Each structure stands twice: as C-alpha cells, then as structure tokens.
Amino acid sequence: MLESKITQLTVRDVRFPTSLEQHGSDAMHTDPDYSVAYVVLETDSDAALKGYGLTFTVGRGTEIVVCAVKALSTLVVGKTLKEIISDFRGFYRLLSSDGQMRWVGPEKGVIQLATAAILNAVWDLWARVEGKVRNKPLKTNTSDPAKLISCIDFRYITDALTEQEALDILVKAKKGQKSREEQMLKEGYPAYTTSCAWLGYTDQQLTQLCSEALAQGWTKFKVKVGADLQDDIRRCSLIRKLIGPNNTLMIDANQRWDVNEAITWVTKLAEFHPLWIEEPTCPDDVLGHASISKALAPLGIGVATGEQCHNRVMFKQFLQASALQFVQIDSCRVGSVNENLAIILMAAKFNVPVCPHAGGVGLCELVQHLILFDYVSVSASLNNRMCEYVDHLHEHFKSPTIIRNAHYIPPKDSGYSCEMLEESVQKHQYPQGEVWRAIEQQGKQ
Amino acid sequence: MLESKITQLTVRDVRFPTSLEQHGSDAMHTDPDYSVAYVVLETDSDAALKGYGLTFTVGRGTEIVVCAVKALSTLVVGKTLKEIISDFRGFYRLLSSDGQMRWVGPEKGVIQLATAAILNAVWDLWARVEGKVRNKPLKTNTSDPAKLISCIDFRYITDALTEQEALDILVKAKKGQKSREEQMLKEGYPAYTTSCAWLGYTDQQLTQLCSEALAQGWTKFKVKVGADLQDDIRRCSLIRKLIGPNNTLMIDANQRWDVNEAITWVTKLAEFHPLWIEEPTCPDDVLGHASISKALAPLGIGVATGEQCHNRVMFKQFLQASALQFVQIDSCRVGSVNENLAIILMAAKFNVPVCPHAGGVGLCELVQHLILFDYVSVSASLNNRMCEYVDHLHEHFKSPTIIRNAHYIPPKDSGYSCEMLEESVQKHQYPQGEVWRAIEQQGKQ
Numbered sequence: 060m061l062e063s064k065i066t067q068l069t070v071r072d073v074r075f076p077t078s079l080e081q082h083g084s085d086a087m088h089t090d091p092d093y094s095v096a097y098v099v100l101e102t103d104s105d106a107a108l109k110g111y112g113l114t115f116t117v118g119r120g121t122e123i124v125v126c127a128v129k130a131l132s133t134l135v136v137g138k139t140l141k142e143i144i145s146d147f148r149g150f151y152r153l154l155s156s157d158g159q160m161r162w163v164g165p166e167k168g169v170i171q172l173a174t175a176a177i178l179n180a181v182w183d184l185w186a187r188v189e190g191k192v193r194n195k196p197l198k199t200n201t202s203d204p205a206k207l208i209s210c211i212d213f214r215y216i217t218d219a220l221t222e223q224e225a226l227d228i229l230v231k232a233k234k235g236q237k238s239r240e241e242q243m244l245k246e247g248y249p250a251y252t253t254s255c256a257w258l259g260y261t262d263q264q265l266t267q268l269c270s271e272a273l274a275q276g277w278t279k280f281k282v283k284v285g286a287d288l289q290d291d292i293r294r295c296s297l298i299r300k301l302i303g304p305n306n307t308l309m310i311d312a313n314q315r316w317d318v319n320e321a322i323t324w325v326t327k328l329a330e331f332h333p334l335w336i337e338e339p340t341c342p343d344d345v346l347g348h349a350s351i352s353k354a355l356a357p358l359g360i361g362v363a364t365g366e367q368c369h370n371r372v373m374f375k376q377f378l379q380a381s382a383l384q385f386v387q388i389d390s391c392r393v394g395s396v397n398e399n400l401a402i403i404l405m406a407a408k409f410n411v412p413v414c415p416h417a418g419g420v421g422l423c424e425l426v427q428h429l430i431l432f433d434y435v436s437v438s439a440s441l442n443n444r445m446c447e448y449v450d451h452l453h454e455h456f457k458s459p460t461i462i463r464n465a466h467y468i469p470p471k472d473s474g475y476s477c478e479m480l481e482e483s484v485q486k487h488q489y490p491q492g493e494v495w496r497a498i499e500q501q502g503k504q
Numbered sequence: 505m506l507e508s509k510i511t512q513l514t515v516r517d518v519r520f521p522t523s524l525e526q527h528g529s530d531a532m533h534t535d536p537d538y539s540v541a542y543v544v545l546e547t548d549s550d551a552a553l554k555g556y557g558l559t560f561t562v563g564r565g566t567e568i569v570v571c572a573v574k575a576l577s578t579l580v581v582g583k584t585l586k587e588i589i590s591d592f593r594g595f596y597r598l599l600s601s602d603g604q605m606r607w608v609g610p611e612k613g614v615i616q617l618a619t620a621a622i623l624n625a626v627w628d629l630w631a632r633v634e635g636k637v638r639n640k641p642l643k644t645n646t647s648d649p650a651k652l653i654s655c656i657d658f659r660y661i662t663d664a665l666t667e668q669e670a671l672d673i674l675v676k677a678k679k680g681q682k683s684r685e686e687q688m689l690k691e692g693y694p695a696y697t698t699s700c701a702w703l704g705y706t707d708q709q710l711t712q713l714c715s716e717a718l719a720q721g722w723t724k725f726k727v728k729v730g731a732d733l734q735d736d737i738r739r740c741s742l743i744r745k746l747i748g749p750n751n752t753l754m755i756d757a758n759q760r761w762d763v764n765e766a767i768t769w770v771t772k773l774a775e776f777h778p779l780w781i782e783e784p785t786c787p788d789d790v791l792g793h794a795s796i797s798k799a800l801a802p803l804g805i806g807v808a809t810g811e812q813c814h815n816r817v818m819f820k821q822f823l824q825a826s827a828l829q830f831v832q833i834d835s836c837r838v839g840s841v842n843e844n845l846a847i848i849l850m851a852a853k854f855n856v857p858v859c860p861h862a863g864g865v866g867l868c869e870l871v872q873h874l875i876l877f878d879y880v881s882v883s884a885s886l887n888n889r890m891c892e893y894v895d896h897l898h899e900h901f902k903s904p905t906i907i908r909n910a911h912y913i914p915p916k917d918s919g920y921s922c923e924m925l926e927e928s929v930q931k932h933q934y935p936q937g938e939v940w941r942a943i944e945q946q947g948k949q
Contacts, residue, residue, distance in 0.1 A: 087601070087603070087606065088603050088604070088606070088607065089603045090603050090604065091603070091604060091607075092604065116607055116608060117603075117604050117607040118604035118607075119575060119602065119604040119605050120572075120575060120602075120604060120605040120607060120608040120615070121608075122571060122575065123568060123571050123572045123575055123608055123614060123615070124608060126567060126568045126571040127565075127568045127614065130564060130565060130567065130568055156532070157564065157565075158532070158533050158534045158535050158536070158562075159533070159535065159536060159537065159562050159563035159564040159565060160564050160565040161532065161533070162533065162536075162561055162562040162563075162565060163561060163565040163566075163568055163569060163613060163614050163617060164613050164614075165759075165787070165812065166788075167612045167613045167788070167814065168608060168609050168612045168613020168614050168615060168616070168814075169568060169572070169608050169609075169613050169614035169615060170565070170568070170613060170614060171613070172608060214762065214786075215762055215763075215785060215786040215789060215792070216762075217762045217763075217764070217765075218762060218763040218764055218792065218795070314610075317659065317660055317661075317662045317663060318660075318662075318663040319662070319663055320662075340660060341659075341660040341817045342610070343611075343612070343814075343815065343817045343818055343821075344660060344817050344820075344821065345790060345791070345821060346790070346820075346821045346824050346825060347660070347663065347817075347821075350663070367610065369612065369613075369788075370788065372786045372788045372789050372792075373788055375789075376788075376789065376790060376791045376792075379791050380791060
C-alpha cells in the first residue's frame with residue numbers, strides 16, 4: 060500500500076454560515092463563517108485508498124487558500140506515499156521552500172495554510188495505510204523516534220533544539236508510554252470549552268450555556284474579551300459566579316490590544332482569577348508578549364498564544380523569550396504534523412505546557428491526535444494541560460470527536476479524522492452549494 | 505479630481521523569464537522568473553485618470569497574489585479617492601483587518617503582498633491627482649506632517665513609537681528640507697549595485713560586470729553568498745581585488761543559514777571587510793538576528809534585513825532587539841507607503857539607517873520615492889545610507905528610474921512610477937502572453 064501513487068488532488072471551498080448566529084465571534088473576527096479548504100488525495104491503489112486533509116479559515120479568503128493548494132499540488136501528484144515518507148523532511152521542504160513560491164511566504168499566511176491542508180491529507184493517507192494493517196489512528200503512524208525525527212525540518216531551530224536533543228526527548232518518554240496510552244483510552248484527554256461565551260452572545264445565552272456545560276461535567280471555561288472593558292468585567296464576573304472559585308477560567312482577546320493596553324486591561328480583570336490571557340496582542344509580537352508575560356506574572360496570570368503563530372521559528376522565539384506560558388499549537392496554521400512535532404518537542408525542552416487551539420471546523424478532530432501524542436510520547440504530563448473544545452459542526456465529519464465527561468476520547472478509526480461527509484461538502488460548497496444558494500435567494504427577497 | 509470614484513480594479517499576472525539567464529539567482533531562489541501582480545484602478549474622472557500599482561513576485565505563486573487582489577478589490581471599488589485619503593488609516597485597516605480575510609494573514613504573506621499592490625495603486629492615483637495641479641511626484645503627495653501621520657495605523661507599535669513622537673520627528677525634520685530637496689534634484693540619492701554578482705554568474709561574468717560598473721562610477725557592490733563557503737571565499741576575494749580596499753562590499757545570504765552557522769560562515773568572510781551580511785537566517789527570527797548582530801559587531805560587520813520582513817510589528821521588534829543595523833524596507837512586502845512610513849519613522853527613532861531593498865520588477869521605481877522621503881523629510885542624513893539598484897527590466901516602465909553616476913535621480917513625472925508599458929504587460933502576461941507561448945513552443949520541440 061505504501062507503493063500507492065497519488066494520482067489526483069482535488070480541493071474545494073466549503074463554508075458554513077456561522078456568522079448568522081454569532082457563533083465564533085470575537086473582538087477581531089466579528090462575523091466568521093467557519094470554512095475549510097478541503098483536500099482529497101486520490102491514489103491508484105486497488106483498495107480505493109484516499110487521503111483527506113483540510114485547513115481552517117473563516118469565510119472570505121478561502122478561495123485564495125484553494126488557489127494556493129492548486130499551485131502546490133504539482134509538487135504532490137505523481138509521488139508515491141513511500142517516496143514521501145521515506146524522506147518526509149525533504150518533502151516538507153519541497154513544499155515550504157519551492158524556489159519560486161517561497162517568495163509569497165515563506166512559511167506563513169496563505170501558502171502555509173495551503174501546505175497544512177495538503178500535508179494533513181498526506182498524514183491521513185499514511186495513517187490509513189498503517190491502519191489497514193494495524194488499525195491505529197494517526198498518533199501511532201509510527202512509534203519509532205528516529206522515524207518521527209526524520210519528518211521534521213530542523214532548519215532555523217537548531218539554536219534552540221538539535222536533532223539529537225529531540226531524539227533524546229522521544230527516547231526518554233518511552234518509559235511509561237504503555238500505561239499512559241491505556242489511561243487515555245480509559246479516561247481521555249482533559250478538555251476545556253469555548254462554546255459558552257462568544258463575544259456576540261447575550262448574558263442570557265451565556266448563563267444558560269454555562270449552566271448546561273457545568274451539568275455536563277465541564278470544569279474549564281474560556282471567555283472572549285477585548286471589545287469593551289465594562290462588558291468584560293460584567294461577563295467575567297457573571298461566569299466566575301456561575302462556575303465558582305474552583306473551576307478554571309481563561310480569557311481570550313484575539314489580538315485586540317497594544318502591549319501596554321493589554322497589561323492595563325488584563326490587570327482590571329485579575330480579580331476574576333483567569334489562568335491565562337490568550338492572544339493579548341499582535342501574534343507576531345514576541346517581545347510584546349514577553350513584556351506582557353513579565354507584567355502579569357505577579358498577578359498569577361499566564362500568557363497563551365499560538366493559533367496564529369505561523370511557523371516553528373516564531374514558536375522558537377516565544378519560548379526563548381519566555382513570552383508565553385501556554386503553547387497553543389494549531390493543526391492547520393503551521394506545516395501540519397511535521398512542523399507541530401518540532402513545536403511540541405521545543406515546548407518539552409523549554410518545559411512549557413502545550414494546550415492546543417481547536418474549534419472552527421475540523422480543528423478538534425485533527426488536534427486531538429497531536430495532544431494525545433504529546434502526552435503519550437513527549438511530555439508525559441497533564442499538569443496545566445488541556446485541549447480546547449467547541450461543540451460546533453462535528454456532525455459533518457465521518458469520525459467526529461467523542462467527548463466524555465469533558466475529556467477527548469481517543470479516536471478509534473484509522474486516519475487523521477478529518478474526512479467530511481460528502482453530502483455536507485456538496486451542500487456547503489461556496490458559492491454553488493445549496494446552503495449558499497438559499498442564502499443568496501433570501502438576500503434577494 | 506479627489507472626488508473621482510474608483511469604478512474598476514483590474515489585476516494581471518505578468519512574468520519575465522529571467523531564470524533562463526540566471527539573473528536574480530541566489531542561495532534560496534535558484535531560478536526566479538521576476539514577476540508582478542499588476543493592478544490598474546480606473547476612475548470615473550473626465551481626465552481618464554488611472555492609478556497603477558504592483559507587487560513583486562518571482563514566478564509561480566503570482567496567480568495566488570492575483571487571486572488575493574481580486575478578493576480585496578470589493579473593499580476598494582466604489583470608493584472615491586477623497587473618501588480614502590480623508591481616512592487613509594481607516595482604509596488601511598479595512599484592507600488589512602477585514603474580519604474574515606485577516607485569518608489568512610494577518611498582515612503577512614500573500615494577503616499582505618496583495619494589499620501592497622492595491623495601496624501602491626491608490627498612492628499612485630493620489631500622486632497623479634496632486635500632480636495634475638502641482639506636477640509633483642509621490643514623495644510630495646503631501647508635506648503636511650499631520651496628514652502623513654493620519655495615513656499610519658499605529659496599532660501594535662505604540663510601545664515603540666507613539667503618534668506624537670512620529671509627528672515630532674516629522675516636524676523637526678522640516679528644518680533644512682528645502683536645501684535637501686535641491687541637493688537631491690542635483691546630485692541624486694546614493695545607490696549600490698547588485699547586478700554584478702548573482703550566484704548563478706560565472707567568475708568571468710562577474711569580472712566583466714564588475715569592471716564595467718567601476719567604469720560607470722559605482723562604488724558599492726553586493727555579492728550573493730551562502731551556497732558554498734569555498735565559492736564564497738573565491739568570489740569575495742575576486743571582487744574585493746577588483747574594487748580595491750576603499751569601495752564598499754556587502755554580502756547577501758538570502759536566509760540560507762541557521763543562527764550559529766551564519767556566525768561561523770560570515771566570520772570566515774570577514775577578511776574581505778563586508779559592510780553588512782544581509783538576510784543571514786530566517787526573516788522571522790528577530791532573536792536569531794540579534795545573536796548574529798552581537799557576534800559580528802566586533803568584526804565590524806552589520807546585519808541587514810527586511811525584504812521579507814512582513815509588517816511594522818516585525819520591524820519594531822528588530823529595532824527593539826538591536827537585531828539589525830540596516831533597515832531594508834521593501835515597497836511591496838509590507839502594506840505600501842502607509843506601513844513604510846511607520847517603519848521609516850521607527851528607524852529614525854531608533855537611529856538606524858534605512859537602506860531599501862530594490863531590484864526585481866518595479867521595486868527600484870517604487871522605493872526611490874520612499875528613500876527620497878526618508879532623506880528629505882525624516883532622517884536628514886546620508887550617513888551609512890544607500891539604495892539598492894539592479895539594472896534589469898526598467899525598459900518596461902513608462903517612467904523608468906534614472907541613474908546618474910551611481911545615484912538615483914528623483915523622478916519628475918507625477919505618480920508612483922510603476923505604470924508599465926501596456927505592450928510589455930500584454931507580451932508577458934502569464935501564461936497567454938506571446939513570450940510565454942513561445943517558451944512553451946520551444947519546450948515542446
């Protein structure tokens with residue numbers, strides 16, 4: 060099966076009209092339509108083997124990512140899976156460092172999101188092939204540390220993590236791996252919810268959703284802040300009262316503030332004891348986050364960021380500068396599993412917990428594999444660690460996430476869990492799917 | 505004329521087959537086809553007023569930028585020039601922070617290059633309108649400091665430069681402005697040449713081009729390095745011999761190295777006394793550049809970077825961390841004049857010279873305006889300052905740069921100097937232009 064050749068790559072623009080109900084709204088993204096550039100790799104295998112991948116977007120602009128996926132596809136089609144994974148580091152660099160296309164990046168923005176969609180599909184394909192034999196999901200594509208290391212491009216990060224150091228971390232974590240795997244299968248990985256407190260929700264919605272979540276066993280809650288200080292105080296106060304002093308509260312400003320403004324604003328929310336302030340300022344501002352971290356440390360508030368941190372070099376600097384206390388990896392923003400392996404291993408070296416970003420469309424499905432890998436094969440710790448969860452749009456996936464008692468239950472199906480239902484894809488294709496045609500019709504009336 | 509409404513935006517993919525002769529080749533871009541996404545804004549003015557803008561690319565991937573320009577065009581078409589420039593800061597943010605499209609950036613990569621192309625056209629349009637009345641090129645669109653400041657989005661940089669500080673710099677530089685302007689008109693702005701030593705050139709080509717350049721009055725030369733150390737030593741030695749000890753040599757690695765590798769490699773080239781090492785490592789690595797700067801300072805070698813530095817927040821950090829000693833602004837990588845104003849003013853505050861990146865297609869035409877502005881209206885200094893020049897592809901422009909005795913002579917025509925000859929555009933449109941059809945034919949033979 061590894062000999063299967065990739066014969067075709069298709070990519071589609073799939074959008075969900077979430078803005079109609081203010082799901083996903085925050086201080087900077089006031090009307091997101093959760094979307095994906097959805098990639099399918101077809102192969103010449105007899106078993107009709109396919110690979111599914113996606114990258115998450117929030118509406119307009121998805122067509123640009125689709126265009127970029129098409130541009131990169133010529134580097135993928137015609138290769139066998141074996142060719143790719145026998146030099147996955149080389150293949151990663153082929154995509155990320157094409158002598159012409161790297162100019163429009165490099166390794167950032169649209170072209171990096173497109174790289175993620177394609178490589179997510181390649182990892183899915185690989186996992187399915189391994190699964191055909193051993194029925195294992197992505198997190199165990201390979202348990203060979205040397206093989207994993209060979210997927211990582213260490214260019215530009217050797218001053219923070221050498222190949223040998225990375226290997227040592229993986230080898231050391233072999234100890235106790237079996238029991239951690241069993242623990243995960245039994246208990247699952249701790250999650251927190253962002254579904255209760257989007258910025259566009261009313262206090263009434265917020266109260267109701269929070270109460271329901273508590274009843275379902277949730278203990279960790281994230282609140283969107285940053286548009287209006289008095290609103291934030293009211294909302295944080297309300298939620299802290301609802302969840303009590305012992306549950307965990309996090310706040311998220313989605314890049315709304317300048318550096319000094321962030322410090323002032325968050326200081327005024329300190330009385331509600333948030334564990335972290337997420338994305339207080341520009342995602343590119345390593346030194347700004349370092350200043351904020353330093354100012355907020357005495358208040359017991361950490362800084363979390365990463366969902367728009369575009370590559371391993373940025374994460375490297377955030378870690379070097381002590382600019383974050385929680386590393387929020389994302390399954391689509393950087394170069395897929397390859398680059399996230401590098402980031403997870405750097406976080407381990409710097410002893411900073413990884414708490415993934417998820418939500419959107421398919422991000423929970425994807426990132427659960429990465430955080431399970433982190434616990435089982437790298438960090439071996441749950442201390443201060445949890446994975447974001449948002450309960451939207453899972454019904455469009457063939458193997459949706461399973462949450463039990465506020466924990467992610469490890470996926471059982473082979474693959475990277477991001478195959479969508481074909482019917483959902485067709486209905487939501489933009490602009491020709493029936494959902495969008497109906498919205499257009501309504502607009503005309 | 506300010507009341508003119510923008511009625512249409514067209515964008516075309518224009519590529520020049522420069523890779524055929526290794527023009528522009530460096531350690532990371534081995535086969536660039538210099539290209540542009542070329543924007544024309546049409547208006548409803550009686551005078552058939554148009555605005556011309558572009559962003560530079562190196563071949564494949566230009567179609568993605570074209571797609572992004574189209575996505576952004578809905579935010580531009582229908583607006584009058586007056587609406588835009590009466591709140592240019594707001595218009596800049598409209599483009600850079602659209603609630604949906606910012607996800608595929610923000611302010612980086614493809615979407616930022618597209619923003620630059622559009623805003624370059626808007627600045628051109630504005631300059632032409634001013635020129636109709638006063639016949640002045642872009643550098644003097646407005647000489648009112650407050651008006652200039654109102655074009656800048658200070659979001660995320662107030663910890664390094666406040667609006668008041670920026671204003672103070674401009675007001676202070678009013679002194680002597682008139683005589684500096686006269687000086688520029690007479691002598692021009694000092695330039696250096698990169699045309700002699702692309703990585704793909706033979707030693708013979710290099711010797712010939714260098715000798716010719718010396719004869720033409722050039723005194724400052726840049727050499728591409730980074731692929732092979734022994735080659736670099738031979739080439740630097742050759743050029744240093746050719747130009748003698750008193751002329752200036754700069755070296756450029758185009759991001760080839762890791763941090764420690766950069767320090768070791770450049771140390772071995774120190775005997776040739778380069779003024780700077782340009783792009784020693786990943787353009788995102790502020791802290792890496794700071795380490796390199798610190799290590800090379802005792803050797804008298806500075807660090808230069810910026811052509812792939814994607815926004816003002818990155819430049820802010822490079823300055824805060826003393827990670828560069830030469831600020832290489834680019835007219836297309838960041839958000840046009842608006843963002844370059846912010847960068848030029850930050851460089852002034854941190855007292856670091858601006859030495860623009862140019863070359864490619866149209867970059868010299870554009871950036872000459874910015875560096876003239878820097879000298880006349882901001883820094884008032886030529887110390888350690890010079891602007892890159894490459895002598896390719898100027899023949900495709902309606903008002904090409906004028907170089908006299910290795911100096912840029914200020915443009916006389918109104919506008920931002922990037923209107924291309926329509927015939928050139930049509931011939932080089934990709935893939936349907938006759939130049940590309942001929943290459944395709946040859947490939948088939």
